[in-house]
Amino acid sequence: MAEAERIIGTPDTPDADREDQERAGTGATAAEAERPRGKRRIAVLFAVAVFAYALDLISKMIVVAKLEHHEPIEIVGDWLRFEAIRNAGAAFGFGEAFTVIFTVIAAAVIVVIIRLARKLYSLPWAIALGLLLGGALGNLTDRIFRSPGVFEGAVVDFIAPKHFAVFNLADSAIVCGGILIVLLSFRGLDPDGTVHKD
Numbered sequence: 001m002a003e004a005e006r007i008i009g010t011p012d013t014p015d016a017d018r019e020d021q022e023r024a025g026t027g028a029t030a031a032e033a034e035r036p037r038g039k040r041r042i043a044v045l046f047a048v049a050v051f052a053y054a055l056d057l058i059s060k061m062i063v064v065a066k067l068e069h070h071e072p073i074e075i076v077g078d079w080l081r082f083e084a085i086r087n088a089g090a091a092f093g094f095g096e097a098f099t100v101i102f103t104v105i106a107a108a109v110i111v112v113i114i115r116l117a118r119k120l121y122s123l124p125w126a127i128a129l130g131l132l133l134g135g136a137l138g139n140l141t142d143r144i145f146r147s148p149g150v151f152e153g154a155v156v157d158f159i160a161p162k163h164f165a166v167f168n169l170a171d172s173a174i175v176c177g178g179i180l181i182v183l184l185s186f187r188g189l190d191p192d193g194t195v196h197k198d
Contacts, residue, residue, distance in 0.1 A: 042117050044126040045133065052134025052173040057141065059169050060156040067158060079162045086146075086154035087166070103143040103151045106136045121193035124184055129191075131177030138170030 063084045072083035113133045146153035157166040188196045
């Protein structure tokens, strides 16, 4: 009887082992597939950030060289013009007395985005965070390197719509990234690519 049980049970053991190996292999394959996908999303984040930062930096260099201390340039009549100003406050000229605080906040935002990038598996989130990162870096560069001093530098603003505050491309990137994050949150899409419904 024991011999019969041994003979009957023998074939099951390799099958069970094979199933365990297949399950383990499937899990490993899924994890390996996720890694490149996550790396691609991180690459998109930093590519968007570099693009936004470069546009902002180049535009400010041109404005300082060609427009500062000159008459504003009308783009669309008096509805939109380019006018170089130095802004010691936050986006759109708010809070000029708290320049150092805004500098610290911008630096903190950059650190948070970089840490969050490790768990990023969503393309829309990568674009949104890239816009935020590029915009924050753009204005932080002004805070550090422009007068009157380190961490107190005034940001270069130049886009002046009628009846609205003067801003720059970094501000635009931050606002667009923020709006996209709000929309993604309303849709229930998380940075790791999962979708939740409240």
